[in-house]
Structures are given as C-alpha cells and as structure tokens.
Amino acid sequence: MIEPFFFDDERLFGSYFSSTDPYTDKVVILCPPLFDEYRRTYRALSELAMAIAERGAHAFRFDYYGTGESQGDLAEATIEGWLSDIETSIAEAVAVSGASQVVLLGVRFGATLAAQNSNPQVKSRLFWDPVISGNNYLDWLNEIDQILYTRHKAASRSNNVAFENIDYKNFDLPEQLTTRMSQVTIQDSLLSDPHQCFTVSTDPDFCQQQASQNCIYAGLPYDWPYYHDGVITQKPVLEALLNRVVA
C-alpha cells in the first residue's frame, strides 16, 4: 500500500511502500531521474516500488526540491540541495520503515547523485543506466532540445503554419545548476566494486566499456534522448533490479 506524504518541513514529497514482510530490515530508496526522464519512468518506478514491497523489502520514493511534487521551482534547485535531499530522504525512510539497511536505487542522473552519498547506513547501490559524467548528460539534454527544435520545425512545414522563433528548450535550466552538474561524475572505483554497487544497463556496450563484472545488460536497448516523448516500461530492467534487491 502506498502512503504519500510531505516531509522535511513540507518541502519534499515522498511515498512509502510498506513491505509485506513486517520483519524486514531493508528499505530501498529510489532516487529518480530528472526532467523528461522523470515523466518517462514514473509508472515504471511506481510499479518497481510496489513490487519491491511485495517481495519483502520496504520502498521509499521522493522528489528532489524543485521537481515532481516537491516544493520549489527548478530555478532555485542546486546539486548540493539535491544531495542533501537524498540524505534527508534516507533519514525519513529509516524513520518511517524502522529498517536500518538502506539500498539506494538510482536512475540516470539520480544514480549520479546517489553515487555521491556516503551515509554509513547505505549498504549498497543499484543503478539503472547511470550517468557517468555530468558533462555527457548535459550533451544529452542539449540533444533533446535539438530534437524538439527539429520536430517543431518539421511540423510547422508539414502543417503549413508559420514557424515560431523561440527557444525550443524542454527545460530552461539555470546556469548555476548546469555548471555544477557538469562537474559531477561517478567514480570507476565505485562502479566496479561489487560490494558497493550493481548496474543494470540498456546500452549493450556499457558493461564492456566499464570492464565491470557487477553490471548486466538487460537485453533491450534504449536510446534516452531519442525516445524523449514516450514512456519507458522496460520490464527486463525492472526484473533485473528487483532480483538484485531481493537477492
């Protein structure tokens, strides 16, 4: 059962999924992706949280400040603030569930943020298509804006309506956010350490490139920038993550 609530002085929105096993000591905290990827993965992560609870661990979802249903605007958001939101969410999830073993499950840039956390209660990290380099992520975001521009231009031609000369940005991100974002990375030492981390990827080459044993390709490729207007329901990815949680 889902229990949604506001926490951290009503700043942040979270949802707690109580486990069917009342004796479990494990809580999985989902660190969601950002921007359009949040929309695309919402249902998949909701189903994953529910499945985690049904398979014997507690699950906790939250939105970073300025995103989703948490308070604030993106214009006020900072990387340091989001890292602090993860820390606050760990404290909240532990308090609400009574568990002491924390698993951080990060998706895309949510994985990048989760990788920066060093809370001793975090026993392991699970990543879904982690963004290794913030710089590369900004390139992806720019690619989405470029795709939006191209598609709007093509539509105006095809529909025979005058093209609007505006900024075709999916999200207009403040400079202080993009600058700091470009500096964030996931260290190789973390990514390749099987005691700390496990990765599920939709990029067939990712695990080989990382030369990492604690990584699997889920079997279905997915191009994150290209499919920006769809919704992702990657069952093999969810199964792989779920199996890892309950392993």
Add this chain to the structure above:
Amino acid sequence: MIKEKIFTYGEHQHGIGVVSEPDDTSTSPVVVLLNAGLSHRAEPYRLNVLLARRLAALGYIALRVDLSGKGDSPTRESMSNRESVSLDWTYMKQSLEILYGPRTVLMFGLCSGADNGIKLCAQDPDIKGLILLDPVSRQDPGFARRDLLRKLTNLSKWQNIHKILLRRFKQSTNKESSLLDSPMDLRDEPNDEDMDQCLSGIVKKDGRVLALFTSQTLYHYNKCGQFASAMGIDGLTPVTEEFFWPNAKHIYPVEMHRNRLIETVADWADRHIQHFKSMKPE
C-alpha cells in the same frame, strides 16, 4: 510556499491526489486537474503541479488527482473507463465535501482529461467551469474549406507529393495501421449527447469555458472560435474563450509553450474567480 496536503478518495481511500490551498478557502471554487492520458497527476512535465499552485495563489482550491488505474491510484477491475471515471468522481466529490463543504467546481484536462471533464460536466450540475486542452471539437461549415486551403498552399506537401502518395497507398493496404490513423481512436471521447448536455448545461448555469488547441487538433479544429460556434448552442460563444496555438505540441514539451499556457489559464482564472465565487453550489 503554497500549502499542500494529501488527498484520498474511493471505497478504501486508495485513490490519491494532492490539494493546493489558498490562504483562505472559505469561498474558494475547486479546480480538479485530471490526468492527461496515462500520465501521472503531476504531468506532463510538471505542468499540473505548477498550474495547481498558481491557481491556489489566485484563490482556487486546486486538486491534482490520479484517476483509478493512473499514476498512484489502483485500477478498478471490470469497469469501462466511463463507469470508472464516474465512480471516481462520486468518491472525489464526497472527499472534497468533507474537506470544504459543497463548492462550485471547474474541471481542467488535457486530451483524455478534457474528454473526462466534459463527460462529468454533462452529469454534474456543480461543474460550472471547464478548462479544456485539445478537446474534441465539431467542425463548422468553413472547416473543410480552410483545411483544403491550408493543404493546397503547402509548398512542402507539393514538393513531397510522391512520398505522401506512396505512404497513403501503403497505409491503405495495411489494415493494422488503422488503429493509429487518428489519436482520437485511442481516446474514450465524449459522444454528441455528452457534448450537448455539458455545453448547453454550462450556458444554463452561466458557467465559463476556456478551450485551448494545439497542432494535434488540426484535423478537426483550425480556427479560433470554431469550438463554441460549431456546437450551435445559443449563448455558448459569449461564455467561451478559445486559443489556437498550431505551433505548440499536444503535451507541451517546450517550456516556453508551457509557460504561455500557464499564463493564459491563470489570466482567465483570475478574471473569472469572482464570478465562480458568486455561484451557489446546486
């Protein structure tokens, strides 16, 4: 910071939403923001969150809510979409009345959200305002002429006429593609009776309508004012405001388009709040 609280509804209170409240709720009308397609209540692109907070700042109680089977609300089994949405609304209204007492209600919806808003409005006398994004629209007598003119003067189409004809031929020989010919086929759109009942009801109740159209609707809507005039209901045009943005896409992926949408809705809502406040719930 706008005050927000969790909202629940349904037989077991498993239906989930979030209410944004103004400082003083004593006379506030309620705006219900329905799901757009299969999207979560916050979406698309957080539009419903930002809009709900803006409406609350203007004095409305704004509820963004997941219908059964969408976002975080569990699915109802063995029910048509129409039955499920209708039952959801019965429970939501009960929960709203417990919180605030009887209120004048406005429905906000994009795509299938607009469809559901119209269907509910046809049945509920308390729904006196509609904010519709890409709703179904009847075609007026000039629609076909304007559509033909747009196509005939489209240089790009003429330059690619061979490709267009080839694609049409392939589509005509491929029956499986017919499901996707029109996005409306994937929607449980309101029927003529719903449309007539809802919009003639709005006129009788002295309600107000805001209807906004994007490029998605070009195959059935191509002129500002067409939505109200094509209904043929006396008194509908004066209570309806329409905007036609053929450059914007259906789910507003561009932030500048979303900002324009929020400003337009907020401006309309601000101009009409005293009118909605003055109305008595049935």
